[in-house]
Amino acid sequence: MRKRTLSIVLAAAMCASLTACGGGGSTAETTAADSSNTETKAADASEKSDKPLRVCVVYTGNLGDKSYNDSCNMGAQKAVEDFGIELKSLEGTTAEEWKANLLQACDDGYDLIIGASSNIADYITENASSYPDTKFAVIDTTVDLPNVESISFAQNEGSFLAGAAAAMFTTKTDIPNVNEDHIIGWVGGMDIPVLHDFYTGYEQGAKYIDPDIKILQAFAGSWTDPLKGKELTLAQYEQGADIVMNVASGTGVGILEGAKEADKYAIGVDLNQDSDQPGHVLTSMVKRVDNACYLVIQSAVEGTFEGGTTKYLALKDGGVSLTDFSVIKESLGDKFPQDIVDKCDELAEKIKSGEIVVENYEGFGPQA
Structure with a gap:
């Protein structure tokens, strides 16, 4: 033990x-x-x-x-x-x-x-x-x-909030280039267990908001291939995703660039990446x-x-969190969906209190 x-x-x-x-x-x-x-x-x-x-x-x-x-x-x-x-x-x-x-x-x-x-x-x-x-x-x-x-x-708990935010964001058709399809994306670096723990939370959070939402998933197979990251991200936008979560370290630079190139949206990871492509990053899941x-x-x-x-x-x-949405708020102005922030605050408190239990990928969690 x-x-x-x-x-x-x-x-x-x-x-x-x-x-x-x-x-x-x-x-x-x-x-x-x-x-x-x-x-x-x-x-x-x-x-x-x-x-x-x-x-x-x-x-x-x-x-x-x-x-x-x-x-x-x-x-x-x-x-x-x-x-x-x-x-x-x-x-x-x-x-x-x-x-x-x-x-x-x-x-x-x-x-x-x-x-x-x-x-x-x-x-x-x-x-x-x-x-x-x-x-x-x-x-x-x-x-x-x-x-x-x-x-x-x-990371599953932080990703739950990111998934919930993405699921709500994809319904905001008054925001430029958000379509009517309820589709979101997720692009990871290497296909390893810790990234599956990220995805487990992301999927649970998204489906907590919309059980019928479609989630596209892809792995670049590398931490250092931004071109591959951009390619996978652009492909997910082509399949109807409005927003893609980056979980790919150096490969993620391409994911965020893809969001700007397609005039779509992304979610950052690990550090506050909200200003890397300002106006195209909804929030970041800080680790x-x-x-x-x-x-x-x-x-x-x-x-x-x-x-x-x-x-x-x-x-x-305080090990994980979302950033405060301030950069995207400045970009979107009166179109900024404040209800997403309010709902994420509510969900975060429910996770902290244990009212919402976020699932782990096998082998992860406090008792792993």
């Missing part, structure tokens, strides 16, 4: 302004303990050792994706500022590179190695036991080993990867790192 934890400190570290649908805003600010406590603890840690903590983050894809990887890097850079850690970022676009980068980090003797996504999990599982004195962390999935700390998210990365580094700095544990960041913890 895996040991499960959900730290009160973690919940307190979440940005209070990020509440579903009502106050997303920018996610560039990574929050943890108040600044004075952070500085004091960092000073205490530095007194114990003249050498800074050496941290390596292994990415599946490249920085500059304006999405998942950039969010993770924001948390890491914040940790550099607050704790004076030594940081190395290793980027790669293939499975061979991911494995080689992880092994390189192990052999280079880093104190903490963070697998930034679930694609790294298998390589950590295979190798962490051979480096028992090294601390490992994995984000977006769970690895049950004594020197590995895992952090995962209720606080920045906080996850920051907090695991903080735990290693302060000596509270707990291997063999999993933290699960749900909607009620």
